[in-house]
Amino acid sequence: MPAASNPSAVVLLSGGMDSAVTLAQARADGMSCHALSFDYGQRHRVELRCAALVAAHLGCVAHKVVSLDLRAIGGSALTSAQEVPKDRPQPGADQSQIPATYVPARNLTFLSLAVAHAEVIGATSLYIGVNAVDYSGYPDCRPEFIASFERTANLATRAGVEDGAPHFRVVAPLITMTKAQIIQRGLALGVDFAMTTSCYDPLVDAAGAPLACGHCDACLIRIRGFEGATVADPTRYIGGAA
C-alpha cells in the first residue's frame, strides 16, 4: 500500500488493458491511486467486474463506480441496439473513418468527472489510458485533446482557480505507444491481462466472467497486440479461440 504521504491520483479504469497498464504506471510513479469507473449503459458492462479485480490487484486505495446513463444520449453501437462492427479488415488503420463504436464525447465526460473526483479528494494528477497509435481513431484519444482538456479543467474548478498556477495535470502515459509496447510495459509492471477485458460485444460465463467475441475492433487490436508482443494471449474467447 502507498504511504499516506504519496501524492494522490485519479485513474480512469475501464477494465481493459490500457487502463490497467496506466494504473500500474501510476503506482510505479509513486501515486496513491483512486480508480474511477463508469456504469454508463455500456453493452460490455462486464468490464466493471474486471475493473474491480484490476483495482484490487494493483493496490488502489479506492475504486469508485459512477452511474451515468449514456443510453439517454445514444449515438453509439456501445450504448444502443446498433450492431458492433465485426471483422473489419484493419481496425485503426484508417483513422479518418471513426467507427460506430465511437461514444460521443466519452473521454471529455469521463475526464470531467475525474476532475470532479480529484477536486473532492485533493488529487492533482489524472491518469488516462488513451492511445493514439493502435486505436480506433477516436478523436478524444489524441494529444491535442488531452492538452486542451487540461487547460479547461484548470479554469473550471475551485482548485484550479485558487491555485493560480495550473493545479491539475492529465497524464496519458500510453499515448504514443503501440499495443505491443503497452503489453510489454504492463507485463513489466505486474499487470495480469487475464483480469482485463477489451471486447465490445462479450458474453458472460456462468461465473460472470467475460468471454470475448474475437471479432470486434477491440478484440482484433488486442489479438494483434499480443502477437506483436510475442506474448501468449490469456483472453477467453467465445468457442475457445478467436
Add this chain to the structure above:
Amino acid sequence: MPAASNPSAVVLLSGGMDSAVTLAQARADGMSCHALSFDYGQRHRVELRCAALVAAHLGCVAHKVVSLDLRAIGGSALTSAQEVPKDRPQPGADQSQIPATYVPARNLTFLSLAVAHAEVIGATSLYIGVNAVDYSGYPDCRPEFIASFERTANLATRAGVEDGAPHFRVVAPLITMTKAQIIQRGLALGVDFAMTTSCYDPLVDAAGAPLACGHCDACLIRIRGFEGATVADPTRYIGGAA
C-alpha cells in the same frame, strides 16, 4: 414551433431563471431547441419539474433528462447532507470565496454531455445560462472557462474533427448581465418566472410544486434581482414570504 430547417441548439435547462431566459434567447435567435437537464442527485430535484414546464412553455422540440449520480462524487452541499449556507450577508459579492454549494466541475460535466447530445442530434450550438456578474463565484461560470471549453469540445468529437473548422460554439448570452437585466430580458422574451425555481433547499407543496427557503444564496440573489428590476417576485416562499 420552429421550422425543421432552423438550426438546432442544445440548451442546458436547470429549471432556474437563468437557463429559462437563455432558452428564450435561443428561441429568439431562431434556434430549434433541444433542452437538456440532469437528474444528478441534487437536493433541489424539484427543479426538474420546473424545467419540464419551461421547456414546454418556450416551445422546445425535445427535453431530455440524463441521470448522473453526482452524490457518488460528493464535495458539495447540493449533493450531500452538508448544510446549505443561509443568510450570508452578500452572496456573490466576494468571489474569492467559493461557497459550499459549489459542485465540483459541474458545468464542465454538463457541457460535456451537452456536446455529446449535440453531436448525436446534429446541433452545433450549445446554450448555457452562466453568469459572471450576480452569481456565487463559481469558476465554471467565467468567460475564460467557456472559451476554453469550446476549444476542447471541438478537439474531443468526431463532428469537431471531421469539420476541420470549429464545429461547436458555446453561447452564454447572460454572461455579462446583472440579475436584474436577466429578469428584464426574460420578461421581454415571454419567460414566466413563476414556472422557475432557484432555491437550493426548497420544500415541495402537496401538488409537487417548489416552495423556496428565501435564505440560501440562490434565493437572496433572486430576491435582489427582482428588487433591482422593480418587478414583482412571483416566487412562492415557505411561510408565504422571504
